[in-house]
Amino acid sequence: MLTEKELISKLQTLKDIKPRQDWVYLLKSEILNPKSETNPKFSKFEFLISSFFSQKSLAYSFATLLLIMVGVFGFAQYTMPGDLLFSVKKATEQSQAVLSGQTSLKQDMANLNNRINDLAQVTKEGRTANIPSAINEVRQSASKVAESLKAATTKDPQSTRELASEVQKIKQLQTLADLTGTPEIKSLNDALAVLVQNEITDLEKTTLTEVQQTILKDVKDLYDKEDYGEALEKILTINN
Amino acid sequence: MTDLNEQFGHIYDQYIEKIYRFVYLKVNSQEIAEDITSKVFLKGWESFRIQNSEFRIQNEGAFLYQIARNAVIDHYREKGRTKVVSTEVSTQLAQPGKDLQEKAIINADFAVVKSAIQGLKKDYQDIIIWHYVDDMPIAEIAKTLNKPAGTIRVMLHRGLKDLKKLIKES
Numbered sequence: 001m002l003t004e005k006e007l008i009s010k011l012q013t014l015k016d017i018k019p020r021q022d023w024v025y026l027l028k029s030e031i032l033n034p035k036s037e038t039n040p041k042f043s044k045f046e047f048l049i050s051s052f053f054s055q056k057s058l059a060y061s062f063a064t065l066l067l068i069m070v071g072v073f074g075f076a077q078y079t080m081p082g083d084l085l086f087s088v089k090k091a092t093e094q095s096q097a098v099l100s101g102q103t104s105l106k107q108d109m110a111n112l113n114n115r116i117n118d119l120a121q122v123t124k125e126g127r128t129a130n131i132p133s134a135i136n137e138v139r140q141s142a143s144k145v146a147e148s149l150k151a152a153t154t155k156d157p158q159s160t161r162e163l164a165s166e167v168q169k170i171k172q173l174q175t176l177a178d179l180t181g182t183p184e185i186k187s188l189n190d191a192l193a194v195l196v197q198n199e200i201t202d203l204e205k206t207t208l209t210e211v212q213q214t215i216l217k218d219v220k221d222l223y224d225k226e227d228y229g230e231a232l233e234k235i236l237t238i239n240n
Numbered sequence: 241m242t243d244l245n246e247q248f249g250h251i252y253d254q255y256i257e258k259i260y261r262f263v264y265l266k267v268n269s270q271e272i273a274e275d276i277t278s279k280v281f282l283k284g285w286e287s288f289r290i291q292n293s294e295f296r297i298q299n300e301g302a303f304l305y306q307i308a309r310n311a312v313i314d315h316y317r318e319k320g321r322t323k324v325v326s327t328e329v330s331t332q333l334a335q336p337g338k339d340l341q342e343k344a345i346i347n348a349d350f351a352v353v354k355s356a357i358q359g360l361k362k363d364y365q366d367i368i369i370w371h372y373v374d375d376m377p378i379a380e381i382a383k384t385l386n387k388p389a390g391t392i393r394v395m396l397h398r399g400l401k402d403l404k405k406l407i408k409e410s
Contacts, residue, residue, distance in 0.1 A: 011372040017265070
């Protein structure tokens with residue numbers, strides 16, 4: 001039979017019950033941290049998660065997972081072709097383009113611009129291991145732009161301006177990385193040739209001032225020299 | 241940190257373990273105990289902040305225990321929950337330096353005692369936890385429950401008797 005002393009002694013072993021220290025600190029900061037008061041969005045977000053998952057531990061795990069994902073996506077934005085998380089960066093860019101409702105040509109041109117910037121950066125920083133991948137990415141993006149250019153049914157002056165700018169950038173980069181003669185760049189050039197040819201035909205049917213006629217002559221010379229990027233830029237000065 | 245934050249921070253440090261333990265002994269799991277204890281301190285903090293000349297908390301401990309008692313009652317009332325004794329004992333007890341066999345005995349003892357406490361009348365539960373686990377003096381229990389000290393002594397005596405009986409039955 002248990003004596004009263006033994007019973008009290010058993011009761012006193014319950015003093016060993018302690019809450020988790022991380023929970024104690026977290027709760028204290030949640031209650032006393034003024035930031036959580038001025039940030040109702042966070043409280044609501046946390047409340048939603050907590051309500052969705054009946055157990056707090058699951059809610060915290062989910063919140064941690066979200067934070068990790070945000071971290072990965074954030075970190076991926078600073079990666080370059082050839083890096084482990086570069087595909088995440090590309091996927092994010094594509095999602096953003098789709099969500100912003102860009103046309104296929106605009107998306108492809110934006111991608112080409114990004115890849116050209118990547119190539120310029122890895123070259124500038126001397127990251128030799130990334131250069132082959134960066135070149136490959138530029139080639140693939142150029143090929144896509146060429147395809148979209150062929151499929152484009154309407155002419156958009158803004159796209160033409162951007163395209164001229166991209167082509168000029170590629171031209172500048174050729175001094176840094178050997179892009180000449182690759183089938184993709186050739187395909188882009190072919191598509192540009194058609195675009196420039198169409199522009200020349202249109203301009204020939206239009207009444208032009210003397211200055212514009214001089215520029216058109218220069219455009220034709222550049223077309224003959226297969227300098228389509230420069231030709232496009234000149235065309236834009238006529239159209240403006 | 242403002243003065244109020246600092247003051248409540250001290251109260252929090254002083255009572256967090258006691259309130260958690262008090263709640264944990266009355267509910268079935270660590271998660272529920274954490275959830276209820278969070279609510280107790282949030283409510284405590286809200287009241288603490290709005291104190292003025294008309295409303296003043298005289299005894300912070302008694303005030304928090306009162307919120308905790310009501311929160312546990314609400315918990316069981318909410319969905320008609322039944323009291324089931326948790327088997328998750330080992331994670332709750334800090335037992336540094338004890339071997340496995342010793343820990344197993346302590347855990348078994350703990351489960352029996354916890355189960356027996358939960359079988360007691362609510363008033364007996366509270367005063368037994370306060371007096372024997374949290375070392376609260378009889379005078380303070382009397383003040384908290386607004387009952388004479390003599391009544392508390394009698395209740396403690398009867399509570400222990402019932403507890404002994406419940407442990408024997410288990």
